């Protein structure tokens with residue numbers, strides 16, 4: 001075999017984290033022909049996605065970008081551009097174009113028609129296989145170091161040279177699924193501020209026997225209200241209320257807990273309605289962040305440009321998904337946020353590299 005001199009070549013984009021945001025980013029990179037490598041610490045891609053909606057994957061909600069943004073809460077301003085460019089209907093069209101049969105619930109929540117999250121993860125896997133996108137699994141990234149050009153991306157046994165890095169390592173809930181806060185730590189070490197972690201969309205603890213004796217029962221026609229110290233209703237949500245051995249859960253409770261956390265309420269009551277009961281509880285403790293559906297907190301949005309998802313501190317370093325201090329309510333919002341922020345980052349890398357290659361012609 002003829003040996004010609006080989007040169008070290010950086011990959012255009014290293015995507016760290018093969019969850020919702022990372023898989024979507026790799027798919028957009030394939031579409032835009034941005035050479036990318038997807039690096040995942042676990043043995044398979046999308047471990048958390050496989051757990052979503054009890055394994056059914058409520059991947060978005062079929063509503064307008066305006067409605068999505070008005071529901072999403074504090075992150076709305078930061079994610080507005082990303083969501084307008086990648087609204088729920090574009091995500092739905094994207095899965096349809098991958099031949100994934102879909103099912104729409106009456107309230108707009110979208111699922112794969114077979115009710116299997118594996119169908120969504122396989123759709124990404126097939127796309128990455130067909131586009132010959134390199135995917136490294138069983139490969140935790142251990143460090144990121146900016147160089148004169150690009151970054152050294154370190155893993156346990158070798159390093160990679162990348163022009164751009166996208167951190168898509170998720171939040172800190174369900175750490176067994178791989179999201180343990182590595183991306184936030186890399187970002188902090190590179191000078192970014194972190195907003196402290198708090199649980200979002202989590203159950204509330206009570207040992208009231210009216211709840212615990214019903215453990216395991218789900219009430220789809222439930223309702224939960226959050227009341228301030230003067231008894232005024234601050235939040236009101238109709239949705240599932242579930243009784244657990246530890247206390248309360250279900251969409252209505254989750255969204256109430258998230259409201260309480262974001263409003264920084266110290267003294268509050270929650271009123272839950274289910275069956276013929278209407279019960280009030282005061283200042284219940286949330287379950288720990290490791291059990292939360294989403295992490296509130298993460299890389300500070302002040303240090304990231306919402307027009308590009310690029311760091312304001314380290315050029316060519318990008319963020320997408322839950323690693324950022326963004327979160328939404330239950331109902332497909334969090335996966336949508338991961339997808340849309342991932343698209344925004346990769347589109348910017350694509351535009352940026354096109355601009356630079358035009359400029360050097």
Ligand SMILES: Cc1cc2nc3c(=O)[nH]c(=O)nc-3n(C[C@H](O)[C@H](O)[C@H](O)COP(=O)(O)OP(=O)(O)OC[C@H]3O[C@@H](n4cnc5c(N)ncnc54)[C@H](O)[C@@H]3O)c2cc1C
Nearest residue numbers: 017019020021041052053141169170178321322332334335
């Ligand atoms: C039980 C449960 C149910 C949920 N249900 C829904 C739902 O139905 N709809 C919805 O919209 N949202 C749902 N969510 C939330 C949603 O799953 C997350 O918001 C979303 O997965 C975030 O995407 P992400 O890519 O930012 O993070 P993740 O999907 O968590 O992906 C991060 C990936 O990065 C990898 N990683 C971390 N560190 C490293 C490292 N150092 N090197 C390499 N790889 C690394 C992890 O292993 C992981 O695979 C649910 C969450 C949970 C826990």
